[in-house]
Amino acid sequence: MxxxxxxxxxxxxxxxxxxxxxxxxxEASLPEGAEIRGFQRDDVAFGLVALIPTVIxxxxxxxxxxxxxxxxxxxGVESVSVENVGRL
Numbered sequence: 222m223x224x225x226x227x228x229x230x231x232x233x234x235x236x237x238x239x240x241x242x243x244x245x246x247x248e249a250s251l252p253e254g255a256e257i258r259g260f261q262r263d264d265v266a267f268g269l270v271a272l273i274p275t276v277i278x279x280x281x282x283x284x285x286x287x288x289x290x291x292x293x294x295x296x297g298v299e300s301v302s303v304e305n306v307g308r309l
Contacts, residue, residue, distance in 0.1 A: 226258070227276050227285045228305040231292055236268035238297040246295045247274060252287040254279055273304065280308065 233243060240262065248257055261273040276288050285303055292301045 223280045224309040225278050225280045225284070226307055226309050227278070227288075227303055228261075228273050229276055229285065229289060229292065230263070230302050230304045231272045231274065232265070232299045232301075233269070233271070234297055234299045236270070240270060240272060243272060243295070243297050244274075246297070247272070247292055250291040250295050251276070252291055255288050277309065 231243070231247065233240070244260055251257065255276055255278045257274045258277055259275050261275075263271040263273055265271050276285060278285060278288060285306065289301050289303065292298060
């Protein structure tokens with residue numbers, strides 16, 4: 222069984238969202254079998270910073286859809302989009 226790594230861009234609702242707290246909430250929301258292997262931050266505009274976690278999921282788990290859905294339900298998240306996907 223292989224694994225898939227995906228960079229998922231998470232846009233906060235506003236620049237006032239605490240990014241450290243948002244990281245903790247994203248990690249806590251992950252479905253079983255998925256893990257985060259680090260975060261990047263991307264300055265978007267006007268003080269808004271997106272989080273880009275690298276999410277690792279088993280390739281037989283149906284892709285990143287469960288993680289995307291879980292992230293979209295986290296308080297303070299405006300949108301979620303997959304930026305890059307590859308096999309490990």
